[in-house]
Amino acid sequence: MIGRLIRGRALRVAVCVALLPALAGCMQLNMGLIVKADDTVDGQLLLTAQKSLLTSGNRTVEAGFAELRQNIPALPPGEETRYEDAKLFGTQISYSNTPLDDFSSESVRLVREGDLYRFTLPLDPKKYGGKVAEQNPQNQQAFMRLMSFEISVSFPGRVLDSNGTVTGRSVSWKVGSNQEKPTELRAVAEAPPRP
Numbered sequence: 001m002i003g004r005l006i007r008g009r010a011l012r013v014a015v016c017v018a019l020l021p022a023l024a025g026c027m028q029l030n031m032g033l034i035v036k037a038d039d040t041v042d043g044q045l046l047l048t049a050q051k052s053l054l055t056s057g058n059r060t061v062e063a064g065f066a067e068l069r070q071n072i073p074a075l076p077p078g079e080e081t082r083y084e085d086a087k088l089f090g091t092q093i094s095y096s097n098t099p100l101d102d103f104s105s106e107s108v109r110l111v112r113e114g115d116l117y118r119f120t121l122p123l124d125p126k127k128y129g130g131k132v133a134e135q136n137p138q139n140q141q142a143f144m145r146l147m148s149f150e151i152s153v154s155f156p157g158r159v160l161d162s163n164g165t166v167t168g169r170s171v172s173w174k175v176g177s178n179q180e181k182p183t184e185l186r187a188v189a190e191a192p193p194r195p
Contacts (some may be wrong), residue, residue, distance in 0.1 A: 027068065030150045031108070033095070033119075037192045039112055039153030040097045046074060046083060061089040073106035077186075110153070112191050116160070119153050119171070121185040133157040139160030148177045149185070 023156040033043035033142070042066030061084075069091075078093040095102075103110035109120045123144060163186055164173040171187040 045093040048088040155189035162187040
């Protein structure tokens with residue numbers, strides 16, 4: 001009896017590990033944020049995956065996405081709605097006058113330090129890949145390598161430093177799947193004086 005349980009668990013882990021690269025290759029994180037002078041944020045975050053891969057193993061897209069989402073670090077809280085088009089399924093999180101304090105999650109950090117705003121999105125493979133990746137550190141790296149990111153952050157002040165593309169007061173990053181990822185996406189911008 002115990003032998004069957006162990007073999008069953010080993011089979012589930014093997015299946016999950018085998019599916020990880022296929023699922024991760026279609027996982028996308030898109031985010032557009034606007035930081036306002038009153039230290040609040042407006043914008044949206046969209047986390048999606050291809051429907052065809054989410055439904056493998058006769059799962060519903062909802063079940064497949066819920067399982068895959070466990071591999072993503074916590075996202076900043078906001079109004080969450082289902083997102084679906086012909087090929088993609090996921091979740092859209094909307095932010096409206098959201099305090100900066102809400103952007104201190106494992107995945108997105110946006111803080112004010114004196115007269116500066118600091119944005120970071122760590123791309124540490126150890127934070128991605130979740131339960132499946134715990135079985136093998138190489139899966140964490142594969143999961144991260146196969147994800148894609150398209151991020152834009154606009155600030156009320158001048159951008160002082162960034163490893164993204166600066167256009168006026170905005171910074172953007174576009175990192176495709178199967179591309180080398182920086183260790184983090186980061187930007188520093190001037191903050192207006194506090195009232």
